[in-house]
Amino acid sequence: xxxxxxxxxxxxxxxxxxxxxxxxxxxxxxxxxxxxxxxxxxxxxxxxxxxxxxxxxxxxxxxxxxxxxxxxxxxxxxxxxxxxxxxxxxxxxxxxxxxxxxxxxxxxxxxxxxxxxxxxxxxxxxxxxxxxxxxxxxxxxxxxxxxxxxxxxxxxxxxxxxxxxxxxxxxxxxxxxxxxxxxxxxxxxxxxxxxxxxxxxxxxxxxxxxxxxxxxxxxxxxxxxxxxxxxxxxxxxxxxxxxxxxxxxxxxxxxxxxxxxxxxxxxxxxxxxxxxxxxxxxxxxxxxxxxxxxxxxxxxxxxxxxxx
Amino acid sequence: xxxxxxxxxxxxxxxxxxxxxxxxxxxxxxxxxxxxxxxxxxxxxxxxxxxxxxxxxxxxxxxxxxxxxxxxxxxxxxxxxxxxxxxxxxxxxxxxxxxxxxxxxxxxxxxxxxxxxxxxxxxxxxxxxxxxxxxxxxxxxxxxxxxxxxxxxxxxxxxxxxxxxxxxxxxxxxxxxxxxxxxxxxxxxxxxxxxxxxxxxxxxxxxxxxxxxxxxxxxxxxxxxxxxxxxxxxxxxxxxxxxxxxxxxxxxxxxxx
Numbered sequence: 001x002x003x004x005x006x007x008x009x010x011x012x013x014x015x016x017x018x019x020x021x022x023x024x025x026x027x028x029x030x031x032x033x034x035x036x037x038x039x040x041x042x043x044x045x046x047x048x049x050x051x052x053x054x055x056x057x058x059x060x061x062x063x064x065x066x067x068x069x070x071x072x073x074x075x076x077x078x079x080x081x082x083x084x085x086x087x088x089x090x091x092x093x094x095x096x097x098x099x100x101x102x103x104x105x106x107x108x109x110x111x112x113x114x115x116x117x118x119x120x121x122x123x124x125x126x127x128x129x130x131x132x133x134x135x136x137x138x139x140x141x142x143x144x145x146x147x148x149x150x151x152x153x154x155x156x157x158x159x160x161x162x163x164x165x166x167x168x169x170x171x172x173x174x175x176x177x178x179x180x181x182x183x184x185x186x187x188x189x190x191x192x193x194x195x196x197x198x199x200x201x202x203x204x205x206x207x208x209x210x211x212x213x214x215x216x217x218x219x220x221x222x223x224x225x226x227x228x229x230x231x232x233x234x235x236x237x238x239x240x241x242x243x244x245x246x247x248x249x250x251x252x253x254x255x256x257x258x259x260x261x262x263x264x265x266x267x268x269x270x271x272x273x274x275x276x277x278x279x280x281x282x283x284x285x286x287x288x289x290x291x292x293x294x295x296x297x298x299x300x301x302x303x304x305x306x307x308x
Numbered sequence: 309x310x311x312x313x314x315x316x317x318x319x320x321x322x323x324x325x326x327x328x329x330x331x332x333x334x335x336x337x338x339x340x341x342x343x344x345x346x347x348x349x350x351x352x353x354x355x356x357x358x359x360x361x362x363x364x365x366x367x368x369x370x371x372x373x374x375x376x377x378x379x380x381x382x383x384x385x386x387x388x389x390x391x392x393x394x395x396x397x398x399x400x401x402x403x404x405x406x407x408x409x410x411x412x413x414x415x416x417x418x419x420x421x422x423x424x425x426x427x428x429x430x431x432x433x434x435x436x437x438x439x440x441x442x443x444x445x446x447x448x449x450x451x452x453x454x455x456x457x458x459x460x461x462x463x464x465x466x467x468x469x470x471x472x473x474x475x476x477x478x479x480x481x482x483x484x485x486x487x488x489x490x491x492x493x494x495x496x497x498x499x500x501x502x503x504x505x506x507x508x509x510x511x512x513x514x515x516x517x518x519x520x521x522x523x524x525x526x527x528x529x530x531x532x533x534x535x536x537x538x539x540x541x542x543x544x545x546x547x548x549x550x551x552x553x554x555x556x557x558x559x560x561x562x563x564x565x
Contacts, residue, residue: 015475016397023390023446027405030443031417034424041423052427098326101319108316124327126547128504130524131540135330137532138337143346180327238413241506245528255415262419262511272423275416282412 042067042272052268067269071277077257081277084254088236091175092183095232096225098176099183103224104217106184107191118188125181133245136174140164140246170246175236182231190224191217230289234282254278331544338537345532355538365539368523372503375434375519379441380499386442387449387498388491392483394450395457406447417444418511425512432514440512441502448501449494456490489557496554500547 043063045053053062071077106117124132139146142165151161164170194217202212240255254274261271337345341352359365390406393399409417417440425436464486468478484491506521513522520543527536 016393019389020393020397020399020402023386023393023450024399024402024405026386027402027409027443027446030421030424030439031405031409034417034420037424037427038420098323101316102323105316105320108313120324121327123548123551124331126500126504126551127331127544128506128521128524128540128547130506130521130528131334131543132330134524134528134532134536134540135334137528138333138345138537139330141345141532143344145347177326177330180323234411235413238415240415241525245525255413258415258419262422268423271419275419279412279416282416286411 038272038275041268042276044269046267046269067267067273070270071273077274080252080257081254081281084237085281087172087175087253088233090172091179091236092229092232094172094176095180095183096228098180099187099228103184103187103191106188107194118185121181121184129178130241132178133174133242136170136177136246137165140167140170165246166248168247168251171243171251174242174246175239178242179232179236182235183228186227186231187221187224190221190227194220226289226292230286233285237282237285238278334537335541335544337534338541340534340537343533345534345537355534356542358535359538359542362535364518365520365523365535368518368520371434371517372520375438375441376499376502378438379445379502380495382438383442383445383449383498384491384495387446387494388453388487390446390450391453391457391487391490391494395454406450409444410447414444414507415511418508421508422511432512433517436512436514437509437517437519440508441505444505444508445498445501448497449491452494452497453487453490456487460486492557493554496550496557500550504543504547 041052043065045062045064045066047053102121106114106121109117138144141147142163147164150164154161198216198220199212202216207215238255239253240259243251243253243256244259255278258271258274258278261267261274265271336348338355339351339353340348341354342349390402393402394406421436421440421443422432424430425432430436460483465478465482468482469475473481504521506525509519509522510525513519518526520539524536524539527533
């Protein structure tokens, strides 16, 4: 009797581990352990020919804070980090400005068109990332219509011609382009749930279109705005390919410096320090967005209370 | 009221134009009879012809296909398991490990896997790229499968168990057929993500291995040529076909609610 009941109790647990085990083991091996190795690498000394110096040398364990000291003592890295935050912030704001009318239109449109309009926002996101960057290389190209028009107008005012390609402007436009769908989706998901009766009531009480937007729609949409901001800001912070392809030398962001440390300078400990700082920044912002969004969930109920 | 809608329409139309004009330009210039991507000269299929005779490009396409097939096959199995585990057992550690690779900037996974493979003396190449791709594809498959399970009647599986089916048979004959659309959609998603991936491949491929995105990258770093437009247009066509198949199999994948 007893052995049987034990096996009956353990069987679901066996099933659980059969299902959970393989993906868990894979992700531990190829995600968690590499991440921990990178943390360890940040405390080590760069090797003579790149990579890492041996962990044990002359019986001593090689762990130090040199790379962290370097990060905090050379102001150039803090500056590049600040510049990356600035670019990511600008990207987030421009995405918000472009995404809001798109999301509002989709949320307002009838059932028949809603799926199609939403699909049209997602579709470009599924095309290859490099193709989307390359498209802007063509548009901003020195011989393309845009550059000729802009420089024609500038020449008319007696201004020197400006290159559009390899500029901060090109980097920023492409950053916005690549991340736009990430802002539209959460914003739409939020706007779609809004109660039209609130807007009607505000209109009856004499609120104009701007007041209705600014005092009702926008505050209620804040959870969607925060979610979208996190989805845009975090990947934009770590980007390296866009400044690499469309930017000039002064557009180098933290992602470019990390790439350089790992593939060109081959200073792995310092590259790891930069990666860890980037991870902490990303996790901190994701956590912040989650907290703020949760705090704002109270808003609809407070509106409901105000209505009652 | 109507005036306000018109303003919204104009702003949204500008948004859609912003999304589509660049891709449209890439496609149009792939048929342009000029080396410069600057103005329309005349229609030609030369760039496609050149493309199919470019040995480097064909080799890169072969590598991409091989990696994408391997990565999507393995990640579909592991991702489906993860999706079921997340739904049934609410496994917390697994949830963090499934979502983290999607949430953090891609470059971080790329460099940490680079250190990992080099420290293990693992030769960088097709296998290391496939292993890396599986890591980020698992999460996407798991999310799609879990979403499918959420809309499912779990009592069906319990009924099968009550009628004496073994856990495996209950899964094989009841749960799996029901979640199959989600599994297929997840597999197609994993395939697309793998064939399109640039950042993680960039760090884990090593010097000798070239995939399609890496080939495109090295070409556009040197010069803008319409051959890149041609390969881009074909890649877009492939992705579009995969999305259409995925949406036919699992309509909920593209539905707004």
